[in-house]
């Protein structure tokens with residue numbers, strides 16, 4: 001074989017490896033490499049996360065905090081305990097604690113130390129109304145029936161066993177409790193094979209677990225926001 005053919009094959013292989021690495025580390029954010037790789041990548045990204053995301057606070061109040069407050073009012077829970085799984089830099093606690101009508105406490109859990117550090121700094125004014133825990137979402141360190149509300153936003157697609165993670169959320173929810181999770185859809189969902197489900201299939205999975213009153217509504221560009229009640 002001529003020498004240039006070796007160079008050509010080498011260049012093609014290097015290109016393929018580069019593409020595979022880009023997919024695994026940038027597009028899939030480490031999702032197929034295990035939770036500790038995901039957390040390691042988020043540790044790196046933590047200083048830039050809020051700037052890149054540019055959260056819409058009014059939108060979060062309307063889409064995230066309002067349905068939770070409505071559920072708590074309807075179920076007459078005055079001092080709710082909320083678990084935010086994969087809290088990141090604390091977007092959900094930030095949206096909920098800013099509401100004067102919310103008088104409860106929040107446990108904010110994530111596997112990335114630096115994302116949690118950011119959340120802690122951002123939410124310091126709320127004192128012990130928010131507690132931070134560095135744990136894996138797939139093994140929640142809580143007793144069954146512990147929380148009035150469990151949320152998990154923009155994170156299920158990064159978990160090795162999404163179904164097991166949702167089962168854990170079911171376990172720690174009190175009967176009558178509200179689950180609020182995001183399900184990745186949209187034009188880029190195909191880039192995460194095995195990690196996303198179409199809207200109807202995701203809702204069916206929640207119903208199969210036992211959730212009632214399952215509702216999906218479009219949220220942001222890439223997600224459904226899905227709620228359900230544990231009977």
Ligand SMILES: C[S@@+](CC[C@H](N)C(=O)[O-])C[C@H]1O[C@@H](n2cnc3c(N)ncnc32)[C@H](O)[C@@H]1O
Nearest residue numbers: 035042086087088091110111112136137153155
């Ligand atoms: C895109 S961020 C979403 C953060 C936040 N929920 C939000 O809406 O801004 C994904 C977060 O999920 C966390 N995460 C991913 N897999 C996890 C796991 N198995 N256990 C705990 N946290 C996890 C990451 O560390 C990261 O902070």
